[in-house]
Amino acid sequence: MEYFLELFLGGLTRGSxxxxxxxxxxxxxxxxxxxxxxxxxxxxxxxxxxxxxxGVLAQFGLPGWSILLMTLPIAVIYSSAYGFTIEKIAYRxxxxxxxxxxxxxxxxxxxxxxxxxxxxxxxxxLPFPALLPELAFMEGFSGIMNSSELFIVLTAAxxxxxxxxxxxxxxxGKAMRATSQNQRMAMLVGVNVDNVISMTFVIGxxxxxxxxxxxxxxxxxxxxxIGFIAGIKAFTAAVLGGIGSVxxxxxxxxxxxxxxxxxxxxxSSDYEDVFAFALLVLILIFRPSGILGKEEGxxx
Amino acid sequence: MLxxxxxxxxxxxxxxxxxxxxxxxxxxIITLIGANGAGKTTTxxxxxxxxxxxxxxxxxxxxxxCGLPTNRIVEMGxxxxxxxxxxxxxxxxxENLDMGAFMRRDRKGIHEDAEYVxxxxxxxxxxxxxxxxxxxxxxxxxxxxxxxIMARPRLLLLDEPSLGLAPLVIRQIFDIIVKINxxxxxxxxxxxxxxNQALKIANRGYVMENGVITVTDAAxxxxxxxxxxxxxxxx
Numbered sequence: 148m149e150y151f152l153e154l155f156l157g158g159l160t161r162g163s164x165x166x167x168x169x170x171x172x173x174x175x176x177x178x179x180x181x182x183x184x185x186x187x188x189x190x191x192x193x194x195x196x197x198x199x200x201x202g203v204l205a206q207f208g209l210p211g212w213s214i215l216l217m218t219l220p221i222a223v224i225y226s227s228a229y230g231f232t233i234e235k236i237a238y239r240x241x242x243x244x245x246x247x248x249x250x251x252x253x254x255x256x257x258x259x260x261x262x263x264x265x266x267x268x269x270x271x272x273l274p275f276p277a278l279l280p281e282l283a284f285m286e287g288f289s290g291i292m293n294s295s296e297l298f299i300v301l302t303a304a305x306x307x308x309x310x311x312x313x314x315x316x317x318x319x320g321k322a323m324r325a326t327s328q329n330q331r332m333a334m335l336v337g338v339n340v341d342n343v344i345s346m347t348f349v350i351g352x353x354x355x356x357x358x359x360x361x362x363x364x365x366x367x368x369x370x371x372x373i374g375f376i377a378g379i380k381a382f383t384a385a386v387l388g389g390i391g392s393v394x395x396x397x398x399x400x401x402x403x404x405x406x407x408x409x410x411x412x413x414x415s416s417d418y419e420d421v422f423a424f425a426l427l428v429l430i431l432i433f434r435p436s437g438i439l440g441k442e443e444g445x446x447x
Numbered sequence: 448m449l450x451x452x453x454x455x456x457x458x459x460x461x462x463x464x465x466x467x468x469x470x471x472x473x474x475x476i477i478t479l480i481g482a483n484g485a486g487k488t489t490t491x492x493x494x495x496x497x498x499x500x501x502x503x504x505x506x507x508x509x510x511x512x513c514g515l516p517t518n519r520i521v522e523m524g525x526x527x528x529x530x531x532x533x534x535x536x537x538x539x540x541x542e543n544l545d546m547g548a549f550m551r552r553d554r555k556g557i558h559e560d561a562e563y564v565x566x567x568x569x570x571x572x573x574x575x576x577x578x579x580x581x582x583x584x585x586x587x588x589x590x591x592x593x594x595x596i597m598a599r600p601r602l603l604l605l606d607e608p609s610l611g612l613a614p615l616v617i618r619q620i621f622d623i624i625v626k627i628n629x630x631x632x633x634x635x636x637x638x639x640x641x642x643n644q645a646l647k648i649a650n651r652g653y654v655m656e657n658g659v660i661t662v663t664d665a666a667x668x669x670x671x672x673x674x675x676x677x678x679x680x681x682x
Contacts, residue, residue: 318549325535325546332533335495336598337521337550 153291154412155405160296160365162404163303167358168381169388169396170310171230171351177327177391178347180246184253185233186355187378188260191371193226193356194275194363195264201276215278215364223356229260230352231345239344257375264371271370278364295365306357307397310350314393319346327391383427389440398438402426448473448634449494449602454503456493463489464658467503471602476628476635478645478666480679481655487638488530490655491604494636495527496520507602522550526600530607532591536580540571543579543590547597557597564593567623585616592623602634603627609641617641621648642679646670654679 168190175183201218237256241249279295314320326333326343334340362377363369380403388399403423410422430437449471457463463486471477481487492498494505496517505513512520526547535543544564548557565572568589574582579590588608595603605624609617625648627633639645646652646666654662654675662675669675 321538321542321546322549324538325549328535328537329533331497332529332535333546334497334517335521335527335529335533336546336594337518339516339518 149290150412154408156292156296156300157412158405158408159401160292160299160404161408162384162401163300164358164362164377164400165381165384165403166397166400167303167306167354167361168377169384169400170307170393171355172382172385173388173390173393173396174323174347174351176385177393178323178330178344179238179242179249181238181249181253182382182390183233183238183348183351184250184378185237185256185260186351187374187376187381188257188264189226189230189233189352189374190355190359190377190381191264191369191374192229192260193222193352193359194369194373195268196225196356197222197278197360197363198273198275198369201278205276211276211278212280214276215280218278219357219360222360223353226356226359227349227352230348230355234345234348239341257378261371261375268371272368273370275363275367275369277367279361299361299365302357302361306354310354311393313350319343323347380423383423386427386437387430389437392437392439392441395437395439402438448508449636450506450509451490451494452504452506454490454493454505455501456489456498457501458489458498462501462658464493464500467655467658467660469653469660471634471636473634474628474632475651476624476637476649478637478639478642478649478652479655480639480642480645480652482679483640485655486658487655488606489658491527491529491606491636491638494520494604495525521598524601525604526595526598526602527604528591528595528606528608530610532584532587534579534582534587534590534594536578538579540575540577540579540582540590543594544597547594548599550598556599560597560599564596567596567626568593585612588612588616588620592620596627599631600633602636605635605637607639607641608637609639609644617644624648642675643670643681 168186171186172183175181197218200221201214204214204217233256237252238249241252279298282294282297285294285297314323322333322338322343326338326340330340381400384399384403385396387402388395388397403426406426407419407423411419451467451469454464454467455462467490479487479490489498493500496512496515500513504511507523507525512523535546538546544561551557570586571589571593574586579587582590592608608620612620621644624635624637628635637645637649646669649666652664652666652669653660662669662672664672
């Protein structure tokens with residue numbers, strides 16, 4: 148039972164990170180019907196930014212939690228600027244082009260960013276400082292969950308609750324929902340669709356950066372390639388939940404996290420990815436629109 | 448209020464509108480009638496900036512709005528109820544109305560206008576928490592018009608509001624259009640295939656054929672015009 152609980156909580160931790168990244172895929176897809184393959188790279192850039200900033204701050208001998216409080220917002224802002232810029236230069240000029248064109252542009256952007264970080268940094272894994280605080284009371288639960296995992300789950304939950312409220316109640320959130328449901332009509336009620344698209348990239352990138360910083364601090368090492376793996380997993384989560392659906396991305400992330408965690412724990416850790424992608428194949432066969440996704444082609 | 452001067456427009460290499468001249472004065476109801484594919488919808492798209500005019504000019508209160516982004520044109524008081532209604536299917540009726548008032552900041556006025564449209568169409572009040580996509584065609588048209596009222600436009604563009612509706616609902620919709628025009632002085636530019644109904648409520652009308660305006664006259668004279676009768680009124 149304790150083992151089960153450990154796997155459950157481990158899956159929850161993983162799943163929270165997948166969900167954070169999957170939200171970026173699903174929101175962008177919902178608005179402009181593009182799979183932003185460069186999204187995983189934003190997550191990686193968030194982690195690298197945090198590595199550099201925390202390295203500088205550590206020179207001043209500050210405590211870990213204060214470094215985290217300063218590092219996280221900077222990484223988020225920096226990554227958001229990347230997301231904003233990528234949309235401007237790689238996708239906006241291709242608006243109205245056949246759908247394959249921005250997709251190829253996205254893949255190109257992903258390869259470019261990986262190699263840019265590879266050249267600017269190194270191909271080796273770099274140690275990442277443990278920024279997440281150690282909580283004394285978590286020692287009693289050391290067999291099933293440690294404090295950085297708890298911190299990841301709570302942060303992800305808070306961020307996702309904030310996002311849900313933002314989409315539901317704010318003016319920009321409503322504009323986003325309207326744009327994803329009918330872009331032409333959104334324009335006709337006065338929504339500035341260009342702003343909505345930019346904002347979608349900014350928010351998605353911010354969420355990915357939060358995920359990147361959290362997981363890097365938890366795992367303790369990063370390299371230029373982490374965005375690719377995490378990106379593909381999160382994309383799987385988004386499709387699993389129903390691409391275009393915000394609650395779907397959250398649920399898909401958790402389902403994927405648990406699948407991997409239980410498969411690793413009860414079957415074999417060698418098959419972690421096999422189970423993740425087998426799940427994707429099954430979903431695509433039996434419910435192509437995803438768990439919470441809508442059947443295509445509803446009447447207007 | 449609105450003036451189209453020698454407008455040419457089209458999609459890609461395909462020209463649709465040629466030398467279109469239309470003038471709509473403040474407070475008028477003007478109708479544009481014509482067969483399917485004549486270019487009526489394209490005319491409205493050009494006014495809203497969703498289709499670029501290749502040449503000519505579109506003036507709103509004497510100011511050129513050619514080339515402005517759609518949201519700027521909406522901000523200037525132009526509102527369109529597009530063909531096919533384009534309700535936001537997953538937003539509730541209330542949220543759809545809120546989107547209509549997207550450019551407004553006066554919470555109190557928005558609330559009053561919501562009450563006003565709920566009085567106008569009590570069925571929408573009953574369904575205020577229902578998703579827009581679950582409404583019937585007639586209810587969606589009522590919602591589309593209500594959403595436009597929520598914008599408090601100075602110029603309201605309507606694209607075939609009678610399309611696909613039962614005769615009783617059509618009459619109700621046309622009554623409301625007249626009411627909007629009388630009560631709030633909203634200028635109305637109505638595109639219709641249902642020429643008979645449209646000309647009955649309009650001050651003046653334009654007839655469009657293959658992207659060209661062929662006839663323009665006072666609405667009652669168009670109703671009596673032999674050519675128009677034969678081609679569009681089915682008599």
